[in-house]
Amino acid sequence: MTNSDRDALDALRAGRMAAVAGVNRYGWSYDLIYAVLVGSLIVVQVLPLVMRMPLMGGLLVLLAAVFVKWTRITGVRITGFSPRRARWVAVGLGAVITPLVLFVLWIGYKGGPAWVAPVAGLVGFAVALTGSRLWRRVYRAEMEALL
Numbered sequence: 001m002t003n004s005d006r007d008a009l010d011a012l013r014a015g016r017m018a019a020v021a022g023v024n025r026y027g028w029s030y031d032l033i034y035a036v037l038v039g040s041l042i043v044v045q046v047l048p049l050v051m052r053m054p055l056m057g058g059l060l061v062l063l064a065a066v067f068v069k070w071t072r073i074t075g076v077r078i079t080g081f082s083p084r085r086a087r088w089v090a091v092g093l094g095a096v097i098t099p100l101v102l103f104v105l106w107i108g109y110k111g112g113p114a115w116v117a118p119v120a121g122l123v124g125f126a127v128a129l130t131g132s133r134l135w136r137r138v139y140r141a142e143m144e145a146l147l
Contacts, residue, residue, distance in 0.1 A: 018075065030070050031132040037063045039125030042100050046108035046117035083142040086135050093131035100124050 037059055044055045071077045104120045107113070 027136055030066070031129055033066050034132050035125045035129035038097060038128035039121040042104055042124040043117045043121035045101055045104040083139065085142055086139040089131060089135040089138050093127065096127050097124055
């Protein structure tokens, strides 16, 4: 192995270590904000369309702003789809959140009980928080295993 190969491997390891350190920074604050936004996105599905669309748009803009700010602070872009095992945590999270959104949307359409949306929002909050924490743990483990 030549010095340039060794330097390249050292740079790769340093990049991975920086990614792990970035994911460790401000973890709970990001996860809590993310979970609140996901829970809110679920709750607004019960509202009439004229109220739901602007609120959803605002919540999605906030979610994007949190993502951009987190990327700038930590230097890590958390898309949820890499590395490999962390990807499946993100897919599982989506597989649980999507039916909740659709269920509340259906409840709103059918004129179901008003208490369902806040309860589904709380469930969505808990699922998003748990999924985000799990994704972070799996991401760190996979990145550290590559070192």
